[in-house]
Amino acid sequence: MFWRLLWKLLRGSGGRLAVAILSLVSCAMVVSALLNLEFDIERKLTQEFRMLGANILVSPSDAQISGSGAAEVMSENEVSAAIAALKEPAVVAASPFLYVVANTEKTPVVVAGTKLEELSKLEPAWKIDGDWKSSRESAASCLVGRNVARQLQLVVGSPLRLTYLNENAQFTVAGIVDAGGAEDNQIFVGLAEAQSLATLPGKISVAQLSVSGTSNSISNYAARLATALPVYEVRPVRQITEAEGDLLSRIRLLIVSMVILILVLTALCVLGTMAALAMERRQDVGLMKALGGSIGRIVTLFMAEVGVLGAAGGFVGAILGVELSRWMGQRVFGTAISSRWEIFPLTIVLMVAVALAGALPLRLLGKVKPAVIFRGE
C-alpha cells in the first residue's frame, strides 16, 4: 500500500515534479562540480606557483664561510643523497649548482655548472631562444644568458671557449636564456664539465630545490632536510614562500566564499521548489486524513517521496557534476580536475537533506482540519 501510493505520487503531479527534479539535478550538478573544484584548487595552484623557481636553498653554512670570497663548496653526493633519502614526492626539481668565475676571450663571466635537464623543471618561466634539449644530450653544449650573448656576440651554434686558471673547455651555444635576473649574466654548462673546469670534482656551491605545497609543508620539508644535512644551511627562499602562502590563502578564500554563496543559493532553490511542491499536496493530506490516515504516516509518505527525489536528483547531478568539473579543469588549468569519491555521497546526502527540509511545511498541515482544506480555504 505504502509503496503503491509512493509510486502514484511520483508519477502523479506531472509538470511540478518535472520542475522539482530539474532543479534538484542541476543544483546537485553545480554542488558536486564546485566541491570537486574546491578540493583540488590548492594542488592546482601550488603547481602554478612552481613557475617562481626554487623555494629552498641548500648552501654551505655560515660557520664555513671564511669571508675571503673564495668558493665555499659542499659535497654533491652528500646533498643529493639526503634529498633522495627523504623521498619527498612534492619535489618538482632539485638542481645542484657549482659557480666558477671563468674567463672568456674578452671578459670574466660566471659559469654555473648544473644538471641541465633539471634546470628546465626548476625554471619553467625562462624563455629560451634555442633548445633545452640538446644541452642535455651533449656535454659540450651550454646555455648562455641574454646579456652574456649580447656582450660576447654569441648566437645559437657559436663556439665558446672558457678558461679557469690552467684548465680550459670548449662549448657550443645551444640556447640563449632570457630570465630577467642575475641568470642573464651567466653561462650554464653541465655539472661535470664545471667541476672539471674548476678542478673541484664532486663539489657544488649551492643546491636549489623547487618544492610544491603549502608554505607549512615547504618549511616542514626544509626542516627535515636540515636535520638530514646538519653541516649545511637549508633555508626557504622567503620572497617566494611567504608571498606564495599569502596569495594562495587569498585565492582560496575567494573561491571558497564564491562556492559557499552558490551552495547556499542552490540549497535555497531546491528548498523553495520542494516547499511549493509540498504545499500543493494539501488536498491529498486532507483526503488521507478524512479517510483516517494518521498524520505520522502521511508525513512519512511525503518525506519518503521527497527523499527519493533528493537521492535520485543528487545521484544524477553528482555524475553530471564530475563531468562539469572535468570540463572546468580543462578550461581553466589545462588538465582535468581529479574527482574525489567522497563528493558523491556528500552531494547525495546534501540534496536529500535539503529536499527533506523543503518538505517540512507539510508537518504544519497535519494540524489542519480536513474540512477546511476541502472547502478550499
Place this chain on the structure above:
Amino acid sequence: MFGRLVRESFIRNPRRKLLTAAALVVGMAVATSTLTIALEVGDRLAREFRSLGANLLVTSQSDTLPVEIGGVDYRPVNEGAYLSETDLGKLKTIFWRHNILGFTPFLDVPTLVSGSTVTSTTLIGTWYQHDVPVPDGTKFKTGVSVTHPWWKIRGQWFRDGADEAVIGAALAAKDPDGFAIGKTILVTHAYEADAARTLVITGIASTGDAEDNGILVPLSFAQGYSGHEGQFRQLFISALTKPADTFSERDPLKMTPTEYDRWFCSPYISSIGFQIKTVLPGTDVRTIRRVADTEGNILSRVGTLLWIVTLAALAAAGLAVAATSATTVLERRGEIGVMKALGASNVLVAGIFLAEQLLLAVVGASLGFVVGAVLARGLGASIFGTPASPRLILFPVVLGLAAIVALTGSLIPLRRAAHFNPAPILRGE
C-alpha cells in the same frame, strides 16, 4: 481593469508572491555580489601579487657583464656603467605612471667591515623610504618597503641619508657582539685603508636572500663612500600589469599603428617596460620572468575560474527564480480557469501574469541589488582587506537578468495554461 486585476492579485494574496519575490531577491543578490567580485578580482589580485616584489629590472645598457654570485657582484667598483639617480622621477611621468607602485635603486660596494673582527662583505646602498621628486612638483615615496615587502627587520630601518646601517641576519649571527643594534662599525676599502667611515647599526634585517650576508646602508652613503655620487647599478620596479597574452608578446615594431596604440595603452609588462626605456635612455629594461609569468598565469587562471563560477551562480539563480515562478503559475490554475470561463482571452491571462512577474522582477532585482552590494562589500573586505565598491553599472544588468528569468519561468506554464479547458479545472481536477 487590467491594472486593477494585477493590483488585486498582490493585495489579496501577498503570501503567494512572497515566495517568488524571495527567490528573486536571493538570486539577484548572489548574482550582484559574484559579478561585483568577478569584475574587481583582476585588479585586486594583481595588487596582491606585488607582494612577490619587483617584476622589472633596469640596468645600464653599456654595462659590462656583472660577475655576480649569490647576489654579490665581484666586479671592481670602478668597472662597468652606472645609472643616474636624477632621472628616476621621470618614471612617474609615463603613460602608465599610476601603475608604477614603487622602485628601488641598488648600489653594491665591496668593503671591509670591522666589528669585533675585520670581515669582508658588501655594502648595499638602497632606499627604505625615500622621497623622489617627480617633475610635476610632487614627491613619490618609495623604496624597499614597497619593492621588497618580505624583508623583515629587528630594530629600526636606517634613516634616509644618515650614517646608519642595517646588518644582514647571517652576517650578524657570525659576530653577535660586534654587530649588535646600537653598536658602531667601521667600514674601509680593501685598497685604501685611510678612507674609513663609521656607521651606527640601527637594525638587523632578514631577507632570505644574499642581502643576509651584507650591510644595508642608505643609497647616498654608498654613493659617497664609493665615489659614485648620484649613481646606482640596478633598479627594481614593481608595476601593476595585465596578464601577458599572445598580442602583448608581439614585437611592437611590427604592429600597425592601431595595434601599436592598443598595445601602448594597455598595461602589459612589455609596454610599461617600453615606456620606462623611453624616459630612462641608455638602459636595459628586463622583465623578471619568474615573477611576471607566475603572476600572469595565475591571474588569468583565477580570472577564468571566477567567471565560470559566476556563470554557475547566475545559472543557479536563474533556475531558482524560474522554478518558483513556474510553481506559482501552476498553483493558480483555478484562477486561470475562472478568468477563462468569464471570457478572458489567452493573451489577457498571459498579460496579467507576465505583468505581475515583471513587477516582482523589478522589486526583487532592486532589493537583491542592494543586498548583493552589501554582501560584496563584506566579501571584498574579508578577501582583500578593503571592501569592494558597488558598481551601479551592474544594476541594469541585474534588472534585465531578473526580468528574463522571471518571464521565462512563467512562460512555459502559461503556454500550458492557454490549452486549459476551464471546466475540468473548475471541477477541481
